Amino acid sequence: MELKKVEGINFIDGGVCASKGFKANGIHCGLAHKPLTDTEKNSQHSNNAEPAFDNTKKKNDIALILADDICNTVAVYTTNKVKGAPIQVTKNHIQNGKARAVIVNSVNANTCNADGVEKAEKMCSLVAEELGIDENDVVVASTGVIGQILPIEPIANGMKSLCEGLTYDGNARAVEAIMTTDTMPKEIAVEFELCGKKCVMGGMLKGSGMIHPNMATTLTFITTDANISSELLQRALSDVVKVTLNRVSVDGDTSTNDMVCVMASGLCGNKIIDCEDNEFENFRNALYAVMMNLARMMARDGEGATKLIECACVGAGSEKTAETVAKSVITSSLFKTAMFGEDANWGRILCAIGYSDANFDISKIDVNIGSSKGIIAVCREGSGVEFSEEKAKEILQEEEIQIYISLNEGDCSAVAWGCDLTYDYVKINGDYRS
Amino acid sequence: MELKKVEGINFIDGGVCASKGFKANGIHCGLAHKPLTDTEKNSQHSNNAEPAFDNTKKKNDIALILADDICNTVAVYTTNKVKGAPIQVTKNHIQNGKARAVIVNSVNANTCNADGVEKAEKMCSLVAEELGIDENDVVVASTGVIGQILPIEPIANGMKSLCEGLTYDGNARAVEAIMTTDTMPKEIAVEFELCGKKCVMGGMLKGSGMIHPNMATTLTFITTDANISSELLQRALSDVVKVTLNRVSVDGDTSTNDMVCVMASGLCGNKIIDCEDNEFENFRNALYAVMMNLARMMARDGEGATKLIECACVGAGSEKTAETVAKSVITSSLFKTAMFGEDANWGRILCAIGYSDANFDISKIDVNIGSSKGIIAVCREGSGVEFSEEKAKEILQEEEIQIYISLNEGDCSAVAWGCDLTYDYVKINGDYRS
Numbered sequence: 041m042e043l044k045k046v047e048g049i050n051f052i053d054g055g056v057c058a059s060k061g062f063k064a065n066g067i068h069c070g071l072a073h074k075p076l077t078d079t080e081k082n083s084q085h086s087n088n089a090e091p092a093f094d095n096t097k098k099k100n101d102i103a104l105i106l107a108d109d110i111c112n113t114v115a116v117y118t119t120n121k122v123k124g125a126p127i128q129v130t131k132n133h134i135q136n137g138k139a140r141a142v143i144v145n146s147v148n149a150n151t152c153n154a155d156g157v158e159k160a161e162k163m164c165s166l167v168a169e170e171l172g173i174d175e176n177d178v179v180v181a182s183t184g185v186i187g188q189i190l191p192i193e194p195i196a197n198g199m200k201s202l203c204e205g206l207t208y209d210g211n212a213r214a215v216e217a218i219m220t221t222d223t224m225p226k227e228i229a230v231e232f233e234l235c236g237k238k239c240v241m242g243g244m245l246k247g248s249g250m251i252h253p254n255m256a257t258t259l260t261f262i263t264t265d266a267n268i269s270s271e272l273l274q275r276a277l278s279d280v281v282k283v284t285l286n287r288v289s290v291d292g293d294t295s296t297n298d299m300v301c302v303m304a305s306g307l308c309g310n311k312i313i314d315c316e317d318n319e320f321e322n323f324r325n326a327l328y329a330v331m332m333n334l335a336r337m338m339a340r341d342g343e344g345a346t347k348l349i350e351c352a353c354v355g356a357g358s359e360k361t362a363e364t365v366a367k368s369v370i371t372s373s374l375f376k377t378a379m380f381g382e383d384a385n386w387g388r389i390l391c392a393i394g395y396s397d398a399n400f401d402i403s404k405i406d407v408n409i410g411s412s413k414g415i416i417a418v419c420r421e422g423s424g425v426e427f428s429e430e431k432a433k434e435i436l437q438e439e440e441i442q443i444y445i446s447l448n449e450g451d452c453s454a455v456a457w458g459c460d461l462t463y464d465y466v467k468i469n470g471d472y473r474s
Numbered sequence: 475m476e477l478k479k480v481e482g483i484n485f486i487d488g489g490v491c492a493s494k495g496f497k498a499n500g501i502h503c504g505l506a507h508k509p510l511t512d513t514e515k516n517s518q519h520s521n522n523a524e525p526a527f528d529n530t531k532k533k534n535d536i537a538l539i540l541a542d543d544i545c546n547t548v549a550v551y552t553t554n555k556v557k558g559a560p561i562q563v564t565k566n567h568i569q570n571g572k573a574r575a576v577i578v579n580s581v582n583a584n585t586c587n588a589d590g591v592e593k594a595e596k597m598c599s600l601v602a603e604e605l606g607i608d609e610n611d612v613v614v615a616s617t618g619v620i621g622q623i624l625p626i627e628p629i630a631n632g633m634k635s636l637c638e639g640l641t642y643d644g645n646a647r648a649v650e651a652i653m654t655t656d657t658m659p660k661e662i663a664v665e666f667e668l669c670g671k672k673c674v675m676g677g678m679l680k681g682s683g684m685i686h687p688n689m690a691t692t693l694t695f696i697t698t699d700a701n702i703s704s705e706l707l708q709r710a711l712s713d714v715v716k717v718t719l720n721r722v723s724v725d726g727d728t729s730t731n732d733m734v735c736v737m738a739s740g741l742c743g744n745k746i747i748d749c750e751d752n753e754f755e756n757f758r759n760a761l762y763a764v765m766m767n768l769a770r771m772m773a774r775d776g777e778g779a780t781k782l783i784e785c786a787c788v789g790a791g792s793e794k795t796a797e798t799v800a801k802s803v804i805t806s807s808l809f810k811t812a813m814f815g816e817d818a819n820w821g822r823i824l825c826a827i828g829y830s831d832a833n834f835d836i837s838k839i840d841v842n843i844g845s846s847k848g849i850i851a852v853c854r855e856g857s858g859v860e861f862s863e864e865k866a867k868e869i870l871q872e873e874e875i876q877i878y879i880s881l882n883e884g885d886c887s888a889v890a891w892g893c894d895l896t897y898d899y900v901k902i903n904g905d906y907r908s
Binding site: 119120123152154186187292294336373374376378380383385386387390393394400402423424461462465466470 | 554555557559575583584586587588614620621622623678683684725726727728729730805806807808811812814817819820821822824825826827828829836852853856857858860895896897899900901902903904
């Protein structure tokens with residue numbers, strides 16, 4: 041899919057390694073995907089075989105990012121009351137606003153396990169020992185199946201190789217390691233200017249299910265060589281997450297392990313950003329370009345998705361109203377299946393607007409549906425208007441669909457991103473653990 | 475599926491016609507399902523053909539219930555801000571707490587149309603003229619596609635035959651007429667006692683998509699020959715809908731046309747119920763038996779569903795908490811697909827509990843999964859416990875699954891009903907209008 045341009049920002053290659061001072065690596069250490077059945081266990085016992093680590097699936101399953109020196113580091117987390125053990129450990133480790141490394145595994149979420157915190161801390165200490173750094177400077181994250189004991193042995197066994205393989209261009213290996221049901225790696229890097237200095241920011245993200253962010257989403261790791269205080273870095277992240285990742289929904293399920301973590305090395309040499317001046321605006325703009333495009337990639341690659349749906353609500357009395365309306369539409373199962381069927385069943389858009397918890401006058405609402413093939417009016421002042429079903433079909437056959445809703449009441453607007461609901465979503469999730 | 479027993483209540487046959495004094499009928503009048511494409515329109519124009527009413531689909535599409543005399547009548551309606559035109563008309567007609575007849579069509583929801591109210595009123599006047607009753611005593615409801623002009627001609631043309639065919643055992647023809655994507659008719663009737671008199675109550679309901687009730691749900695029509703004031707009838711309905719239909723979700727979409735309407739003929743001869751005494755309790759109990767079983771039928775026949783999921787949350791600090799938790803679980807797309815896949819992925823239950831807007835202590839939560847094949851513990855004190863995957867599979871292969879959640883914090887509980895999310899849900903909704 042095409043990246044969406046933001047003024048003053050240039051796209052470059054390199055993902056999280058594009059920023060000065062960051063190495064990365066990813067390897068396959070062999071975390072297993074599902075507990076064995078009793079029969080399998082018995083057959084293993086009788087064979088005296090090793091425990092259940094499936095080494096046949098060779099996708100990378102553990103990633104490491106290492107900064108050359110300590111970085112100002114901040115994060116935002118899921119609002120789910122069930123929180124993954126790694127989140128608790130990471131919160132402790134970066135309460136001083138500093139970190140040096142990020143360790144993250146896929147396959148197993150290390151959540152709802154009695155020994156979860158212990159295992160998450162062990163992951164940090166294994167990294168710290170191998171690299172000779174402080175374990176309190178390590179961020180830890182996990183994603184995968186909830187409620188299965190995390191086997192630490194494959195991680196311990198792989199740690200030496202994971203650390204030895206760290207390079208300044210290892211981003212592709214790292215991004216592969218954080219994928220679960222993702223069908224494509226999701227990374228981005230941008231160049232921008234701060235005080236006349238060229239700065240870089242790069243990020244990687246994983247989807248693709250249990251995506252309905254609330255204060256954060258999914259696992260996202262961003263590096264930058266800009267020089268910015270932890271306080272202002274946190275402010276920029278909290279601002280930008282609200283209008284990017286928090287406006288994506290794949291399936292309405294807010295994950296237990298969501299985390300967005302940003303590390304700033306300061307190596308680009310700009311005067312430190314420590315107040316909300318123009319340079320802060322420039323930095324936040326770059327962060328927006330990175331996170332908005334990662335958000336779009338996540339929606340497009342939602343589990344089973346064939347289409348990216350972008351819903352813009354304009355003319356709202358408040359930004360909150362516009363956001364509520366746009367998110368209600370992209371979250372509706374009935375609307376999502378209609379998009380999969382390429383059926384201009386706009387009544388489902390009105391229905392989803394109607395049950396959203398927002399204030400507006402139904403009789404003023406206009407709705408248009410568009411894509412690169414054109415745009416058609418389907419609803420004016422709350423009632424249907426005649427349109428060509430053939431033209432609608434042509435528009436909806438595209439991979440990026442835009443829904444434009446005008447409430448005709450004010451000047452506020454918001455955009456939300458989602459995807460269609462398909463047979464493959466059901467297939468992927470009908471037996472995720474196997 | 476089996477009906478669920480309620481003490482003091484006997485199940486009988488006859489649906490809405492089981493109560494004394496109610497006739498019903500349903501016919502196929504020929505409402506079309508989808509607007510013609512431009513090509514189809516052109517070919518019609520050139521042939522001077524009739525407008526697009528598809529007479530090949532012979533399922534009944536219009537139903538009528540007629541009481542022998544005026545009845546105390548009350549209703550509850552959807553909270554969706556986009557409200558079907560029939561709802562506005564019905565609200566006007568029964569604001570005096572009285573009605574004589576119900577006219578309802580499927581195929582077209584008569585919603586988001588500039589002439590919707592006019593058409594809904596026309597449906598009432600057609601009934602009134604044919605039967606020689608007051609049009610203000612007619613309840614009107616519609617269900618089907620939103621935002622397509624309702625053609626009144628087939629309804630006008632069919633009205634004579636619809637009225638002439640009214641009989642005291644016409645319930646089966648009526649219930650067929652209100653079905654849309656329902657795969658089976660949903661009706662029930664019960665006998666119970668009031669002041670030593672045998673009373674009867676019967677109901678019919680339609681599903682099966684856009685089901686996420688809020689203050690009412692779907693179209694449900696209930697008759698009774700009990701003698702009860704409109705005020706107390708409304709109170710009973712408002713109480714019971716909260717713990718029955720409002721606790722069902724098929725797809726999270728709250729419809730624009732939901733309505734539950736109850737008519738009481740008074741013909742069973744009990745002393746009128748006009749205060750909250752024991753007889754009121756007995757009446758409400760019968761209404762609960764009717765609506766709880768209709769709710770279960772609706773969930774079991776949710777679009778594409780292969781299983782009924784019953785989620786009971788106990789040990790909550792408040793009923794609201796228990797309800798919020800139970801509804802969050804049965805609404806989760808990830809949980810629903812796991813049930814379709816017969817996969818005991820209980821982490822998704824914990825995840826859905828965690829993002830529900832309720833208060834509890836995660837570390838106290840126990841979860842069991844059961845069916846007629848047995849019951850297993852999957853989670854204790856917020857962490858996973860070992861269980862047999864084979865036993866879990868055996869349990870989940872059944873058509874009725876129970877999820878038991880204990881918050882271990884108080885004495886309140888609630889039950890919610892849902893269904894699995896399947897390929898067929900996507901299929902049915904990918905091109906609903908065709």
